[in-house]
Structures are given as C-alpha cells and as structure tokens.
Amino acid sequence: MKASFNKVASYDYPSLCSRCVGLMLCVKLLHGRSDVPLSPTAKLFLQHDMYLVTNCVVCLENPLDVEAAKFSLKNFALIKHPRFCCLLVRDKNGEKHWRKIQVDLERHLIIPEDIVGEGEDEEEIVNQYMADLAISSPLSTDKPLQEFHFLMAHKCDAMRVYHALGGGISLMSLFLLVVGRLMILISLQGWQMQTTNDVFFAIVTSGLSRYLHHRMPEGANEPWSPFGRLFLQQELYEVVNLLVGLEKPIDVDATKMEINNSVLIKHPRFCGLLVRDEKGKEYWRKTQVDLDRHFIVLEDRVGEGEDEEEIVNQYMADLAVSSPLSTNKPLWEFHFLMAHKCVAMRFHHALGDGISLMSLLKAVFRKVGDPNEFPTMATSSASSPWDKNKFLMNLWNSFLYITTLILRILWIRDPKTAISGGPGVELWPRRIATAKLHLDDMKAVKKTVTGAKMQTINDVFFAILSSGLSRYLHHRTPTVQEGLQLTTVSMVNLRQQPGLQEVSNMMTSFSRARWGNDIGVHLLPLYYHRIVANPLDHLKKATSMLTKKKLSKEAISSHFLSVWLTHCFGSKVACSIISRLFCNTTICISNVIGFQEKMSFSGNPIEFLRMNTSSTPQAIQIHMVSYAGRADLQILVAKDIIPDPKFLAKCFEDSLLEMKATAAKLQS
Incomplete structure (x- = not known):
C-alpha cells in the first residue's frame, strides 16, 4: 500500500498534546520489557501475499536541510516510539516478537543526491520512484522497519513505514509530531489530513467508469439491464418516438456534423450493438457508429392530404406499430421528413427512459440565438419533510396500493367500455391526434386549489x-x-433528483439521478361523471388521489417487482406477467418535463416537441411533453376502437379552457 500526500495542513495543538500523552504512556508501559508479541494484524502483514509498506511522499518548497532533519528526528518522539525502535526477531519456536534496540538513524536515511529518473516532469519522476518502491524494495529486517529517502534534487522526502507498525491514522498522527518540529526549520506546502470520504469515493467511481469506458475495446460485452431485456420482448417491445418540428428547412449535412461532434454517439448505449450469447442472454457490444446507417432521409411527403400535422402524426402512428429497430446497428435512428420540416428521433426504450433521453438531447440542443448556450431545464421542487403521520400513512397506502397492483396483474380487469383494449390490440393500426395545451393555463388552474401542495x-x-x-x-x-371507474397506468420517474439532468452526472453509479430505465408505475383510478357542477372538482379529486399515491411505495415496488421477476423467471415469463397489467387497464400515460426556453437543433429553431411510444395492449396512450410554455399531448389510439382521436383531443383542450374560465371567475 502506498500513500501520497502533497500538502500539509495546519494542525491542532491540543490534539497533538493528547496524542503525545498517549505515546508517552505507551512507552512507559513497554519500558523494561525486552520482547513484545506481534499483533494478529501485524503477523498478517508479514506474510508474502500481504506484505504492505506505507509510502508517504512529502513535497517541500525549499531544499531540505539534512542535518536539521536528523537533529529533529533524534530529539523527537518518532524514534522513541516502541514500534520505531524495535527489531523484528523470532524466538526458538519461530514466533515473531518486537525487541527494543538502539536506533542508528544513519542506517534509516537514504539520500540520493542526483535526479532519480529521466524526463522533464518532476511529478512523474517522483511518482515513478514511489511506484518502484511499492513492488521492488522490501524493508530490511536487521533494523527497525522504517526509513527516510531524501530526494535532494526533487525537494521531496519519501517516508517508508512497514504496515505492521500501525495503520494509516496511527502513522499520520505520529508524523504530525515530526512535522510540527520540522516546520520550525523548513517550509512545507501542507498536507490535507482531513478527507471527505464520500467525495473521494465518488471521484474514484466516476473516474474508473470513464477509464473503463475508454479502455473497453470494440467487441467487449456488457450485460443488459432487466428492463432492457423486458423491452425486447414482443408484448412489451417499446421504442420512444420523439417528433421535433423545425421552423426552417433541414440541413442534413449540418445535422450530421452536429451529431458527430456531440455526446450522443459517444454515449455507451448509443454506440452499443445488441448481441446474444449461446444461451440467448443479451449484451451490449461496443461498435463504431456509422451515421449514414442511422439517418433516414425522406425527401417527398409521407402522406396525402393538406393537413401537415395529420400527415406527420399518421407517420408517427405507423412507426408505433410496424417499425421495429434493426438489431444490426445501435438501437436508434433519425427520420428526416424534409417536406414537412420535421425530424422523428427513434430510440429503443432499452437505451433509457424519457428522462434519460431528454437529458441526452439537452447536450445536443442549444438556445435560440446562442449556439454555445445549453438549455435551461424545468425542475421540480423538493418534497416536504416527513413526520410520524406521513410515515404511518405511507405504510398504509403502500400496503393498499401494492396489494391492488398485484391483484390487478392477476385477475382484476376494468369494465368493458367503448375505449377498452385487450391482448393483441397493440398490433392494431393506430392514429395520433395532438391536444395543444398552454402551461400558463395549467398553472393558473393549479393555483385555485386551496391548500393543495402540488409539486x-x-x-x-x-x-x-x-x-x-x-x-x-x-x-x-x-x-x-x-x-x-377506469384505471390509468401512469409512468413514474423514481430518481431522487427530479427533472432533466446533466448526462455526465447520470452516468456515475453514485448519482441521485442515474441513467437508464429508473421508472415505476402508479395505478390511477379515473371516474366517469356525466355532469359536474364545478369543473374544478376534477382537479380537487385528482390532487387528493395523487397526494396519497406520492405517500406510498407503489411505484418503486412495481419497479423492483419487474426486476425480481426478470431475474428469477427470465424476461419472457416476466414480460407475460407484466403485460397483463396493461391488458387489464384502459389507458397508459406519461409526462416528461422539457425545456423552458425555445431551442434550436443544428442552428434550426425548434417549433415543437412531441413524444409517443410503441403501442401497448391498451386502446389509448397519452404522452405529454412540455416545451417553451406549451404542453402537447400526443394521443395514440387504436383507430378501430377510437375512430375520432381529433374529437378526443378537443375534449381535453376544452376541459382545460373550462377549468381556466371557472378559476378566473373564482379569482375575480
């Protein structure tokens, strides 16, 4: 083991005094005893496989005065310490002991006058010297097990102490005494004795992840996550389709250059190929990305008619059913609809959930008017502190909702209505309609609920x-x-840190907002009411119900249930079980928080962002994405069950306007 400390901090004199007292007591206790047995740990460190020497290098500002250093060492506690003035000996039975002797300081000082390596980088030369000591220089057992290397040409002191003498805290506490004496004679740069272990471990974890990704050769395999394997099964095959509407005609070459220089194709998931071993288990294999294979450029119109929005929506609806991604390249692609000034970005759900993918696009998009400025992302407020009542409510709600979730998977089904789906409906032809909402209207309605703590x-x-x-x-x-009562399956972000994130933060294992599919579900009951006297009653009921859902472990339990089923029974069995949840419910919804300002993609201003996924056994899927003050709902329906999705979209728009009008009356 080696320790390298480049700085020395100011020390606490009362603490040093207490340590001195401890050292003196130790000396007094051992005074007069010739041999002292080794501790069990010290015996371990004497074995060949566990031979450990602590190497500490101290970098100085001024040239070292060797005579002054000798004087300090002779007259201070270091060589008077029982362990530092003892020889390692064996008795007639082969047992090892410490035996006190007189220390000849000259035998412990090694003073190379010349440079100890070649090159111009002083730090690298000294580091290599320390690295060589770590493997090729055991300490001699004919003297106490410590020595000092004064690297005169480099103004460094390498202290070497056998680990059997003590642990890092013990040794550094003793060295503090020496430093306190030496600081009268020499000027030190300082040791940072206090460490923040959490930050240190975080840095190590992040750095190793980066290095391993850098070293991972093409052809190296990384196992798929349980959710990734689930999303490969036919019943739950999921592709996220993000429609980006642009204001100007698309420059494909400029876009290709932008993507080629972005973090997107450098991300491990976006340069990983799906491979299977002989047992059929899925792996990621790093490969070179050929952008030409991921860019699909359609010059002509993709449909007939005059309504541009309807044509593009139908194209996206067709992608939701009949267009799986090819597995002979990384699982993403961009469709450039040149005649419609739109880009359809398609990402397999195994690459990550909506939050992960939108966070990645944050590194691709720029603010309008400033190509160097990244987007500002909307954030969610922190949850309120817990108390005893909330804890008890969480226990009860968790029991109630988790039980309901399991029963819903097993046999409980929604009643049959005009909008019900079922097994096999995911393969039926689809249509998409867009409901266009304004965030300001939604916020105005939100403020009218007295006492509602909506996050x-x-x-x-x-x-x-x-x-x-x-x-x-x-x-x-x-x-x-x-x-x-009908039931809605609502996708829930489980990350401790809500909202979109920096991609670099998401890729670290200690992050509170990890990359991947960190999602669960809430089962939200939805009630039919023919006539409601006050439209805001819908909001009050929704607020009450969602508050209870937040005070439960339903979402995270659904996540771990999916992972457990996949680990125990395999992805096929797990998929057949989980797909029953969608067969037994009526609607699937999601809401992805987006960008606050107007953005550009490859210098082209973005007019709108809309998202949908591959179809599920339900007849209705609703996905909302907020962008620049708007919230567009993409309503994906099975057209043989719901033939008029535009009317459904208008129902949603009218509902918001009615709530807004009612809220305005209450405030006036």
Whole structure:
C-alpha cells in the first residue's frame, strides 16, 4: 500500500498534546520489557501475499536541510516510539516478537543526491520512484522497519513505514509530531489530513467508469439491464418516438456534423450493438457508429392530404406499430421528413427512459440565438419533510396500493367500455391526434386549489384527462354508468433528483439521478361523471388521489417487482406477467418535463416537441411533453376502437379552457 500526500495542513495543538500523552504512556508501559508479541494484524502483514509498506511522499518548497532533519528526528518522539525502535526477531519456536534496540538513524536515511529518473516532469519522476518502491524494495529486517529517502534534487522526502507498525491514522498522527518540529526549520506546502470520504469515493467511481469506458475495446460485452431485456420482448417491445418540428428547412449535412461532434454517439448505449450469447442472454457490444446507417432521409411527403400535422402524426402512428429497430446497428435512428420540416428521433426504450433521453438531447440542443448556450431545464421542487403521520400513512397506502397492483396483474380487469383494449390490440393500426395545451393555463388552474401542495402540474394533467374522457365517453355512449371507474397506468420517474439532468452526472453509479430505465408505475383510478357542477372538482379529486399515491411505495415496488421477476423467471415469463397489467387497464400515460426556453437543433429553431411510444395492449396512450410554455399531448389510439382521436383531443383542450374560465371567475 502506498500513500501520497502533497500538502500539509495546519494542525491542532491540543490534539497533538493528547496524542503525545498517549505515546508517552505507551512507552512507559513497554519500558523494561525486552520482547513484545506481534499483533494478529501485524503477523498478517508479514506474510508474502500481504506484505504492505506505507509510502508517504512529502513535497517541500525549499531544499531540505539534512542535518536539521536528523537533529529533529533524534530529539523527537518518532524514534522513541516502541514500534520505531524495535527489531523484528523470532524466538526458538519461530514466533515473531518486537525487541527494543538502539536506533542508528544513519542506517534509516537514504539520500540520493542526483535526479532519480529521466524526463522533464518532476511529478512523474517522483511518482515513478514511489511506484518502484511499492513492488521492488522490501524493508530490511536487521533494523527497525522504517526509513527516510531524501530526494535532494526533487525537494521531496519519501517516508517508508512497514504496515505492521500501525495503520494509516496511527502513522499520520505520529508524523504530525515530526512535522510540527520540522516546520520550525523548513517550509512545507501542507498536507490535507482531513478527507471527505464520500467525495473521494465518488471521484474514484466516476473516474474508473470513464477509464473503463475508454479502455473497453470494440467487441467487449456488457450485460443488459432487466428492463432492457423486458423491452425486447414482443408484448412489451417499446421504442420512444420523439417528433421535433423545425421552423426552417433541414440541413442534413449540418445535422450530421452536429451529431458527430456531440455526446450522443459517444454515449455507451448509443454506440452499443445488441448481441446474444449461446444461451440467448443479451449484451451490449461496443461498435463504431456509422451515421449514414442511422439517418433516414425522406425527401417527398409521407402522406396525402393538406393537413401537415395529420400527415406527420399518421407517420408517427405507423412507426408505433410496424417499425421495429434493426438489431444490426445501435438501437436508434433519425427520420428526416424534409417536406414537412420535421425530424422523428427513434430510440429503443432499452437505451433509457424519457428522462434519460431528454437529458441526452439537452447536450445536443442549444438556445435560440446562442449556439454555445445549453438549455435551461424545468425542475421540480423538493418534497416536504416527513413526520410520524406521513410515515404511518405511507405504510398504509403502500400496503393498499401494492396489494391492488398485484391483484390487478392477476385477475382484476376494468369494465368493458367503448375505449377498452385487450391482448393483441397493440398490433392494431393506430392514429395520433395532438391536444395543444398552454402551461400558463395549467398553472393558473393549479393555483385555485386551496391548500393543495402540488409539486408539479401532474395534478392538472390528470384532472384534464378525467374531465376530457368523461366528455368523450358521454359522446360515444351516453348510457355509461355514472361513477364508472377506469384505471390509468401512469409512468413514474423514481430518481431522487427530479427533472432533466446533466448526462455526465447520470452516468456515475453514485448519482441521485442515474441513467437508464429508473421508472415505476402508479395505478390511477379515473371516474366517469356525466355532469359536474364545478369543473374544478376534477382537479380537487385528482390532487387528493395523487397526494396519497406520492405517500406510498407503489411505484418503486412495481419497479423492483419487474426486476425480481426478470431475474428469477427470465424476461419472457416476466414480460407475460407484466403485460397483463396493461391488458387489464384502459389507458397508459406519461409526462416528461422539457425545456423552458425555445431551442434550436443544428442552428434550426425548434417549433415543437412531441413524444409517443410503441403501442401497448391498451386502446389509448397519452404522452405529454412540455416545451417553451406549451404542453402537447400526443394521443395514440387504436383507430378501430377510437375512430375520432381529433374529437378526443378537443375534449381535453376544452376541459382545460373550462377549468381556466371557472378559476378566473373564482379569482375575480
């Protein structure tokens, strides 16, 4: 073991005095005893496989005065310490002991006058000297097991102490006494004796991750995560489709250059190929990215008609059903719809969830008007502190909701309605409609709920869904039973640090917002009401229900349940079990927080961001992404079950406007 300390901090004199007293007591206790047995740990460190010497290098500002250093060492506690004035001996039975002797300081001083290596980098020369000591220079047992190397040409002192003499804290405490004496004679740069272990370990973890990624050769394999394996199965095959609408015609060459110089293709997941071993287990294999294979450029219009939005939405709907990603290249691609000034970015869900992917795009997009400025991301406020009542409520809610989750997977199903899906519906043709909402309207509605401690606009989002679906069901089937309960599967971000993140932070294992699929689900009950006297009642009920959901472990339990099933039974069995959750519910929703300002992609201003995923067994999927004051809902439906998605989108828009009008009346 070697320790390198380049700085010395000021020390605490009372602490030094207490340590001196301890040392003197130790000397007094051992006085008069010839041999002292070795401790069990010291015996371990004498074995060949565990032979450890602590090497500490002290860098000085001024040339070292050897005579002054000798004087200090002779007249201070170091060589008077029982361990530093003892010889290692064996008795007739072969047992090792410490035997006190007189210390000849000259035998412990090694003074190379010349430079100890070649080159111009002083630090590298000294480091190599210390590295050589670490393997090729055991301490001689015919003298006490310590020595000092004065590297005169480099103004350094290498202290070598056998680990059997004491641990790092013991040795450094003793060295402090020496330094306290030497500081009268020489000027030291300083040791930082106090360390922050958490930061130190974080730096080591992050650095090793970077180095291993740098060293990982092409062809090296990394196992897939449990969620990645789940998203490869047919029933849960998921691709995230992000539609980026641009204001100007697309310059493909400029975009290619932008992507080629970005962190996107350097990210381990985006340069990893899907491979399987002989047992069928999935791995990532690093490969070179050929951008031409990932860019699909469509010069002509991708559909017929005059409504640009409807044409592009239908293209995205077709991608949601019939276009799996090729496995002979990393699992992502960009579709350039030149005639529509749109880019459809497709990422397999195994690469990461919505938060991970949007955080990565943060490193690709820039603020409009400033190509060097990265986006500012919306954040979520921290949760309120816990108390006893919240703890008890969390226990009860967790028990209730986790039990409901398991029963829902096993056999409980939503009642059949005009918008119900089921097994096999994920393969049916799809359509997409867009509901365009304004964040200012949602925030205005949010403020009207007295005493509501809403952390995000999710409460308003779910209230809009509740009101809008009630409108739509009443339009389709006016005879629906009042108070009918349907169930929504809501995707939940489980990261301790909410919102979009820096990609570099997400890639570290100690991060509070890790990269990957760190998601769970909430099962949110949605009730049909034909007539509601106050539209804000939807919001009050949504707030009450979501507050209880937040005070539970339902989401994280669903995450670990998926991981456990995959580990224990394999991804195919786990997928067949988890897919029942989607078959037995009616709607799937997600909400991804986006960028606050208007952004540009390769210098081209972005008009909108819209997201949808591959289809599920449900007939309705709703995905919301916020961007520059807007919140667009992409409503993906099975068109044979819901033939009029535009009307459904209008129901959501009208619901928000009605709530906003009611809120304005209450405030006036």
